[in-house]
Amino acid sequence: MFAAYSFFYKDEDKSQIEDMQTIKVKKPIPTTWVMEDSTDKMTDKKYYYLSNKAVNAETGKPADAGFTIGCSYFGGLNGVFTSDTPIKTKDITKDGVMGEYSIRFDEKPMEYGSSELTSLNRVVVLSSEHLQQIENSKRVLIRITTGVDNYRTFEINSEGGSNLFKTIKEFCMKKAKENKAL
Structure with missing residues (x-):
């Protein structure tokens, strides 16, 4: 009876250990580039933009944050990182509220910067250099200091965006030419 008892309880312990190991190995939800469009209700013009959702790097859980990249008036790209939590105000200049962030592309060293903050301190405006690096990267980490x-x-898993970047750049150049023709 002791042998049967030992055998069954050892199997039960093994299954509990295997279940715990399975839970620990879960990976963060993958993120991907998406090209979306919207139509201006006043002008009926169609606009395209790229977006890519972020995950919380510490927990691996989805966050209501990420990149949005669209056309500038002159044919280039404008981009922002939107946070799910307010970003601490560093300073107020003639351009508006400024906030600090850190950003890292792939295995390159971390960069520090400050940026104009918009939309209740939840949006960091990205530079054109950042947009170029995002286009050619596989992974981007962004750290913000929150309002508290x-x-x-x-x-952000930024891999595989180069074809979409090419498409949106072509669209932006076409729109810029149309704007100049008007």
């Missing part, structure tokens, strides 16, 4: 002096780090 905590840090939040976001991870």
Whole structure:
């Protein structure tokens, strides 16, 4: 009876250990580039933009944050990183509210910067250099200081966006030419 008892309970312990190991190995939800469009209700013009959702780098859970990249008036790209939590205000200049962030592309060293903040301090305006690096990267990490002096780090899987970047750049150039013709 002791042998049977030992055998059954050892199997039960093994299955519990295997279940716990399976839980620990879960990976963050993958993120991907999406090209979306919207139509202006006043002018009926169609606009395209790229977006890519972020995950919370510490927890691996989805975050209501990510990149949005669209056309500038002159044919280039404008981009922003939108946070799910307010970003701490660093300073106020003639251009408006400024906030600090850190950004890292792939395995390159982390860069520090400050940017104009918009939309209740949840949006960081990206530079053209950042947009070029995002286009050619596989992984981007962005850390912000939140409005309550905590840090939040976001991870974005930026791999596979080069074809969509090419498409949106062509669209933006076409729109810029149309704007100049008017």
